[in-house]
Every structure is written in C-alpha cells, then in structure tokens.
Amino acid sequence: MKKEKSSAMGTPYTFEGRIPLKQAIPLGLQHIMAMFVGNLTPLLIIMGACGLTADAGYGALRTALLQNAMTVAGIVTLVQMFSIGPIGGKVPIVMGTSSGFLGVFKSVTAVLGQGALTYGAILGATIVGGLFEGVLGVCLKPLRKFFPSVVTGCVVMAIGLSLIPVGINYLCGGSGTNDYGSIQNLFLGMVVLIVTLALKHFTNPKGILSTASILIGILVGYVVAIIMTMVLPHTGTAVLEDGSTVSYTYSWVVNFQQVKDASWFALPGIAGFGKLAEVKPVFRVEAILPVAIMFIVTTVETVGDICACVESGMDREATDSELSGGIICDGLGSSFAAALGVLPNTSFAQNVGIISMTKIVNRMALSCGAIFLILCGLCPKIAAFVSIMPQSVLGGAAVMMFASILVSGIQLITKEPITSREITIVSVALGLGYGLGSTAGATSELPYYIQLIFGGSGIVPAAVAAIVLNIIIPKEKKKGRIKNKKRKKETSYVSGKKYSPGRDKRFFFIVLPGIRRELPVEGSAGKMSENTRNIQNDGKSTKNPSIDKRITKKKKSRLTINFKIVYKIDNMN
Numbered sequence: 001m002k003k004e005k006s007s008a009m010g011t012p013y014t015f016e017g018r019i020p021l022k023q024a025i026p027l028g029l030q031h032i033m034a035m036f037v038g039n040l041t042p043l044l045i046i047m048g049a050c051g052l053t054a055d056a057g058y059g060a061l062r063t064a065l066l067q068n069a070m071t072v073a074g075i076v077t078l079v080q081m082f083s084i085g086p087i088g089g090k091v092p093i094v095m096g097t098s099s100g101f102l103g104v105f106k107s108v109t110a111v112l113g114q115g116a117l118t119y120g121a122i123l124g125a126t127i128v129g130g131l132f133e134g135v136l137g138v139c140l141k142p143l144r145k146f147f148p149s150v151v152t153g154c155v156v157m158a159i160g161l162s163l164i165p166v167g168i169n170y171l172c173g174g175s176g177t178n179d180y181g182s183i184q185n186l187f188l189g190m191v192v193l194i195v196t197l198a199l200k201h202f203t204n205p206k207g208i209l210s211t212a213s214i215l216i217g218i219l220v221g222y223v224v225a226i227i228m229t230m231v232l233p234h235t236g237t238a239v240l241e242d243g244s245t246v247s248y249t250y251s252w253v254v255n256f257q258q259v260k261d262a263s264w265f266a267l268p269g270i271a272g273f274g275k276l277a278e279v280k281p282v283f284r285v286e287a288i289l290p291v292a293i294m295f296i297v298t299t300v301e302t303v304g305d306i307c308a309c310v311e312s313g314m315d316r317e318a319t320d321s322e323l324s325g326g327i328i329c330d331g332l333g334s335s336f337a338a339a340l341g342v343l344p345n346t347s348f349a350q351n352v353g354i355i356s357m358t359k360i361v362n363r364m365a366l367s368c369g370a371i372f373l374i375l376c377g378l379c380p381k382i383a384a385f386v387s388i389m390p391q392s393v394l395g396g397a398a399v400m401m402f403a404s405i406l407v408s409g410i411q412l413i414t415k416e417p418i419t420s421r422e423i424t425i426v427s428v429a430l431g432l433g434y435g436l437g438s439t440a441g442a443t444s445e446l447p448y449y450i451q452l453i454f455g456g457s458g459i460v461p462a463a464v465a466a467i468v469l470n471i472i473i474p475k476e477k478k479k480g481r482i483k484n485k486k487r488k489k490e491t492s493y494v495s496g497k498k499y500s501p502g503r504d505k506r507f508f509f510i511v512l513p514g515i516r517r518e519l520p521v522e523g524s525a526g527k528m529s530e531n532t533r534n535i536q537n538d539g540k541s542t543k544n545p546s547i548d549k550r551i552t553k554k555k556k557s558r559l560t561i562n563f564k565i566v567y568k569i570d571n572m573n
Contacts, residue, residue, distance in 0.1 A: 010362060010364070011362070012027060012211055012360045012361075012362045012365060013359050013360060013361065013362070014361070014362060015090075015091075015092060015314065015361050015362065015363050016363065017362070017364070018364055019362055019364055019365060021368075022208070023208060023211070023365070024362070024364045024365040024367075024368045025368050026208065026212040026215050026216075027211060027212055027215075027360055027362070027365035027366075027368070027369075028365045028366055028367065028368030028369030028370070028371075028372060029212075029215050029368070029369060029372060030212055030214045030215030030218070030354065030369075031094050031351050031354055031365075031366060031369040032094075032369045032372050032373055032386075033214075033215055033218045033386070033389075033394070033397075034214065034218075034348075034350045034351060034353075034354055034394070034397065034398070034401060035073075035094055035096050035348045035350045035351055036386050036387065036389075037387070037389070037391065037394055038096065038097075038099065038348065038350060039069060039070065039073050039096035039097050039348075039373075040066055040069055040070075040097070040387060041099065042097045042098065042099045042101070042102055042343055043065055043066060043069050043097055043342065043343055044062075044066075045102060046102065046105050046106075046109075046119070046122065046343060047062060047065070047119070049105070049106050049109045049114070050109055050114050050115065050116070050118050050119045050122075051114035051115060052116065052119060052279075058278075060275060061275070061276070061278060061279070063380065064266075064268075064269050064275045064276060064341075065276070065279075065341050065342060066383070067266055067268060067377050067378075067380055067383070068268045068269065068276075068337075068340045068341055068342050068377065069097050069337075069342045069343075069377075070373050070374070070376045070377035070383055071268045071340070071373070071374055071377030071378070072333075072336065072337045072340055072342050072345060072377075073094075073095055073096045073097065073345065073370075073373050074370040074371065074372070074373030074374035074376075074377065075336075075370075075374065076095040076329065076333035076336065076337070076345050077093070077094050077095045077096075077366070077369075077370040077373070078367060078370045078371075079329055079333065080093050080095055080326065080329045080333070080347075081093070081363050081366060081367060081370075082363070082367075083325055083329075086138070086324070086325055086328055087325065087328050087329050087332055088325050088326070088328075088329045089306060089318075089321070089322040089323065089324070089325035089326030089327075089329065090322065090325065091306055091309060091310060091318070091322050091326055092309060092313060092355060092361040092362075092363065092366050093305065093306060093309055093326060093347045093348075093351070093352075094347070094348050094350075094351035094366065094369065094370070095329075095330070095333060095345045095346065095347060095348065096345060096346070096348045097337075097342065097343050097344070097345060098298060098334075098343065098344045098345060098346035100294065100297065100298055100301065100346065101291070101294055101298075101343065101344055104290045104291055104293075104294045105122055105291075105343070107290065108121065108122055108125070108286065108287045108290065108291075111286050111287075112284065112286060112287070116278045116279055117282065119279050120271075120279055120280050120281050120282040121282050121283075121284040121286075121287040122287060122291075122343070123271055123279065123280075123281040123282075123338040123341065124281040124282045124283040124284065124287065124288070124338075125283070125284070125287035125288045125290075125291035125292070126291060126334055126335065126337070126338035126343065126344050127281060127335045127338045127339065128283065128288050128291075128292065129288070129291045129292045129294070129295040129331075129334065129344070130295070130331045130332060130333070130334035130335030130336075130337075130338065130344065131331065131332070131335055132292050132295055132331065133295040133296075133298065133299055133327060133328075133330060133331025133334065134327075134328045134331035134332045134335075135331075136295075136296070136299050136327060136331070137299075137323075137324050137325070137326070137327030137328035137329075137330070137331060138324065138328065140320070140323055140324045140327055141320045141324060144320055144323070146467050146470070146471070147303055147307075147467075148470060149317070149412050149413060149415060149416055150413055150416075150422050150425050150426065150466065150470060151425075151463070151466045151467055151470050152303065152304055152307040152308075152412055153409045153410070153411075153412030153413035153426070154409070154413070154425065154426055154429040154430065154462055154463065154465075154466035155300060155301070155303065155304035155307075155409070155459065155462065155463045155466065156304045156305075156307065156308040156405060156406075156408055156409030156412055157406055157409030157410065157413075157426075157430060157462075158304075158409075158429075158430065158433075158434050158458050158459045158462035158463065159301065159304055159305070159308070159349050159352075159405055159409070159459055160349075160353075160402060160403065160404075160405035160406030160407070160408070160409055161406060161430070161434060161438070161458065162434075162438065162458055162459055163349055163350070163353075163398075163402035163405060164399070164402050164403055164406070166398070166402065167395055167398035167399040167400075167401070167402040167403075168395070168399060169391075169395070170189075170391045170392065170394050170395030170398050170399075171185070171186065171189040171392055171395030171396060171398070171399055172185055172186065172189075172392065172395070173185035173251040173252065173390075173391060173392050173395075174251055174391040174392075177251040178236065178238045178248040178251075179236060179248070179250050179251055179252075180251075182250070182252075184228065184232070184250065184252050184392075185251065185252055185390075185392035185395075186392070188221050188224060188225055188228075188252055188390060188392040188393050188396065189221075189392045189393070189395045189396035189399070190396060191217075191220065191221050191224055191396065192217045192218055192220065192221035192393055192394075192395075192396025192397055193217070193396040193397070193399065193400060195213075195216065195217040195220045195221070196213045196214055196216075196217030196396070196397055196400065197213075197400075199213035199216055199217065200213040200357075200358075211358060211360055213358075214354060214357070214358070214397050214401070217396065217397055218389075218393055218394065218396075218397055221390075221392075221393035221396055222254075222389055222390075222393055225252055225253075225254050225389075225390050225392075225393055226254050228252065229252075229253050229254045233250075234249055234250060234253045235247050235248065235249055235250065236248060236250060251390060251391065251392070252390040252392055253390075254388055254389075254390065255388055256388070258384045258387070258388055259381060259384045259385050259388065261384075262380040262381040262383070262384040263380050263381065264379060264380075264381050265378060265379055266378065266379075266380055267378070268340060268377060268378075269340070269341070270339065270340060270341075271338070271339055271340060271341035276340075276341045279341050281338060281339075295331065295334075295344075297459075297460045298330065298344070298346050299327055299330070299331075300459070300460065300463045301346065301347070301349075301459055302326060302327055302330045302346060302347050303323055303327070304459075304463070305347040305348075305349055305352050306318050306322060306323055306326045306347065307323075307412065308352050308356065308405060308408040308409065308412065309347075309352050309355050309361075310322065311408060311411065311412055311415075312352075312355060312356040312359070312404075312408040312411065313355040313356070313359055313360075313361040314361060326347070330345070330346055330347065333345040334346070349402070349405055350398065350401060350402070352405055352408070353398075353400075353401030353402050353403075353404045353405045354401055356401075356404040356405060356407065356408045357400065357401060357404045413426060419476050420476075421473050421474075421475065421476055424469065424473060425466055425469045425470055425473065426466075428465055428469055429462045429463075429465040429466040429469065430462055432461075432465060433458065433461035433462035433463075433464065433465035433466070434458030434459075434461065434462040435458065436458075436461055437458035437459070437460060437461035437462065438458035
C-alpha cells in the first residue's frame with residue numbers, strides 16, 4: 001500500500017500525480033486570479049453591445065450570465081485536463097470566455113440590431129460554430145504536417161505580441177478609464193511585479209513562496225490597493241473637450257458594495273428557461289457564417305496555446321491526440337457554454353504565460369483552480385470579491401506573463417537549427433502578417449469577411465502567412481552521411497601503394513612484389529603502420545614469423561635484380 005501511495009505522488013512540475021493541498025490550492029488560485037477578469041469582460045462587453053444593461057432592466061440576467069460564465073469555465077477546464085473519451089487533450093490548459101470573438105459579435109449586433117433576440121442569435125451561432133470546431137479537431141491529424149515548429153512558434157509569438165499591449169492596459173488602470181496611466185495605477189502594478197520577481201528568484205525555488213509567486217504578488221497588490229482606498233481620496237476631476245469638468249472614481253479604488261449586494265448561493269440556469277428565458281438561442285445565417293469562420297481562427301490559436309504550454313511546461317512537443325482532443329474540447333465546450341447562455345470558451349493564453357514562467361503543470365493544482373471557478377459560480381459573493389480587484393494589480397503580473405509567451409514562441413522556433421528558410425518565414429509572418437493584422441485601419445479597404453478574419457488581431461494573418469510560406473518555400477537539403485564515402489588514402493610502407501584505413505576486424509590486402517598477403521587489421525591505420533614499419537626495417541624480424549620468410553625470399557630476388565642492373569651499367573661504362 002505504501003508503494004502504491006508513493007507512486008501516485010507527483011510534483012508541481014509533473015502533470016500526473018497528487019501533491020499536497022497546501023501546495024495545490026495556492027498554485028491553482030494563481031491561475032484563476034490571472035484569468036478571472038478576462039473571463040468575465042467579454043460577456044459584459046457583448047451584453048452592453050446588445051443593450052442588455054442593468055439600466056435597461058437586465059441586472060438579474062447579467063448576474064446570472066456572469067455566474068454561468070465562471071461555472072462553465074471551471075467545468076470545461078476539468079474536461080480538458082481529464083478528458084471524456086476523445087473530448088479533452090489531457091493538457092494543463094485553463095479554459096475561459098474568449099475575447100477573440102468580440103469583433104465578430106459586434107458586427108452581428110450592427111446587422112441585427114440590439115436586443116435579447118440578437119444575443120440569442122449569437123448563442124445559436126456559437127452552438128453551430130462549436131460543433132464545427134469539434135469536427136476540425138477530429139480531422140486534425142492529417143493537417144498536423146502544416147504545423148511544424150516554425151509555424152506554431154510564429155503563432156505563439158504572435159499571441160504573445162498581441163497580449164503585451166493588453167497587459168500594459170491593465171497596468172495603466174484599464175482602457176477607457178479617466179485615470180489611465182496615473183501614478184497610483186503604475187505604483188500598484190510595479191508593487192505586484194517587484195514582489196513576484198523577488199519571490200520567484202530570491203527564495204527557495206521549490207518552496208511555496210517561489211512556486212506561488214504570482215498569486216502572492218497579486219494578493220499583496222490587492223492589500224496595498226485596499227490600504228490606498230482607506231487613506232487616499234477616491235475621486236478626481238476630468239476636463240472634457242467642451243471645457244467642462246466631471247468627477248470620477250479612481251480605477252484603483254476597491255468598492256466592497258458589490259460584495260455586500262451579492263448572494264451567498266445560486267444555481268446556474270439554462271438558456272431559454274427560468275431566469276435565462278429572455279436569451280433563447282436562435283439560428284440566423286447572418287450570425288452563423290462569420291462566427292463559423294472565427295472558429296477556424298480560434299482553432300489555430302488553440303493549437304498555438306497547446307504547443308506553447310506543452311513545450312514550455314513539459315519540455316516536449318504536443319502529440320496528435322493532445323491537439324485533437326484539445327480542439328474538440330474547445331469546440332464542444334463553446335457549444336456547452338452557449339447552451340448556458342455564455343459566449344464561446346477557448347484556451348487562455350494568460351495561463352500559458354504562467355506555465356511558461358513557473359513550469360508548474362500539475363493537474364491536481366489546476367483542478368483546484370477549476371473547482372474554485374465552479375464555487376465562484378455557485379457563490380456569487382466570492383466571485384464579487386475577486387471581480388472588484390483593480391486591473392492595475394492584475395497588470396503587474398500580466399506584463400511578465402504575456403511576455404513569457406513570446407519567449408515560448410522563440411523557444412519553439414529555435415529548437416531546430418535556424419536556416420535562411422526559417423528566418424524568412426518568421427520575418428514575413430511577424431513583419432507583414434502580424435503588422436497588417438494589428439495595425440488599425442490597415443485592412444479597412446478589404447472585403448468585409450476578410451476584415452473579420454484578419455483585422456484587429458495579428459494572430460490569424462501571422463499564422464496564415466507562416467503556413468503558406470512553409471508550404472511554398474523549399475526545404476534546404478540536409479547534409480547526411482554519404483554512402484561509400486572515400487576515406488583518406490595512406491601509403492603502405494611495404495609496397496608504396498595506397499590502402500584505405502578501415503574499421504575493426506577488417507582485412508586488407510597488401511601487395512608486395514610478387515606476393516599477395518592477407519594481413520588482419522584490428523582498429524585503425526595506426527596498427528597497420530606498426531606492422532608495416534616492422535616489415536620495412538631492412539629485413540629485420542616482423543611480428544609474424546610466416547611473413548618474415550616470405551619477405552626475406554622476396555628481398556633476395558629483388559637484390560638480384562638490382563645487382564644485374566648495376567652490373568650492366570658498369571660494363572657500359
């Protein structure tokens with residue numbers, strides 16, 4: 001029994017195996033802290049675009065959908081790590097609400113107008129698109145050849161480059177805030193960053209302070225923000241374009257009113273029923289087509305996230321089954337999310353950044369984080385406590401995490417020798433592909449559906465460029481071993497002819513004048529040279545007596561001939 005127990009134990013750096021709860025819980029929580037806000041923000045944005053705001057009377061609906069978003073993220077994460085048949089890649093990936101669909105969903109609202117019906121059309125398109133991505137996951141194996149390390153590396157680098165500005169926005173207080181880039185926001189972000197770095201590199205690498213450095217850094221920043229809320233003013237004034245002034249609350253202020261108003265327990269609902277009866281899924285072609293195209297895009301991103309996660313955390317390449325199962329879970333998880341009234345789920349690059357930094361991939365630790373997400377969905381008060389955390393606190397850790405994704409992409413590319421071909425692919429994919437996709441207005445004159453795919457994000461155009469270039473640019477011929485390679489010739493001391501040094505236990509024929517003799521050579525030319533030197537030494541004895549006799553006879557014959565030649569020359573004179 002003791003032997004079975006020890007074999008079941010693991011470490012934070014191994015995917016399988018159990019670790020103590022005192023380790024697993026904080027390691028899992030730091031993953032949740034990193035993605036918590038990002039998991040809820042897309043839902044709030046799309047609900048606002050559809051006009052489903054609290055001011056319009058949809059406050060209860062909003063709370064219920066946020067609750068479901070946390071529950072779905074936790075459930076899909078568990079399925080991704082443990083798998084249900086072919087669903088799930090058994091990889092340390094944290095799932096959550098995707099922000100990559102925001103542009104497509106906003107375009108759908110522009111076509112269909114605002115209202116609950118439009119939100120229902122988004123849910124219907126998500127159900128169909130998720131099933132479509134699941135089919136792509138099943139058919140992924142024949143397509144794997146299009147994703148070598150140079151392609152996946154470019155995708156991962158593009159993901160990292162696209163997330164770094166997001167981390168900076170968090171650090172500065174959040175996009176659109178009146179105190180964006182204020183000293184207070186930057187101070188909170190730097191506190192988190194400094195604490196994280198200090199714990200990561202100046203404490204025991206295997207201790208809890210080092211492994212949970214991101215979580216501790218975020219908690220320290222959260223506490224500092226609470227202290228600042230208690231001792232500093234909460235409001236400021238901003239000057240509008242017309243010269244008037246308006247007061248606003250600082251973005252770093254911690255408001256516990258949301259925690260007080262939240263309930264202790266609530267069950268998740270199903271779209272079209274009960275408290276979610278207003279958002280019933282409907283199927284409209286105008287929404288299905290662009291959303292299905294975006295599911296192809298998110299498939300490429302998921303491939304990049306899984307490759308980066310496995311490469312940086314497990315020091316190996318992702319297998320076909322891991323990629324296929326991960327994509328199937330990504331697609332069917334999105335359909336499941338839509339059934340509960342939530343937007344598509346996908347792998348979170350934020351958590352890939354944590355794995356790249358910490359190398360912590362233990363499934364039990366990440367499962368604790370997933371269970372915490374489910375508890376947040378069942379207990380809105382806990383969720384409210386986490387959601388009021390200032391964005392600048394998260395930004396201090398996000399900048400480092402997102403940059404580490406970029407480094408993971410570089411590692412993927414450089415694990416094989418870099419040739420001019422790889423340099424060309426990476427240069428064009430990141431320079432032209434990512435540059436066009438991430439630059440606002442660069443694709444504004446292109447057709448609408450091309451803008452949906454390539455506009456607003458550099459990930460997709462970089463991936464497409466890398467895939468195309470990898471196909472059309474010929475691979476350089478590798479210098480392999482040449483059969484029957486000619487070895488350096490050496491001169492025999494016996495006959496003055498050439499012989500080739502061979503391998504062990506190989507025989508060579510050394511031709512003496514009039515004598516054909518087979519000499520064994522065991523090793524290299526050095527032993528051959530030793531034998532032949534013994535033969536050359538003016539008739540002195542060799543190591544082989546049988547050879548001595550034959551050489552002596554041949555030497556006498558040779559001397560006779562020389563004598564005759566000399567004699568004839570003397571007579572002529």
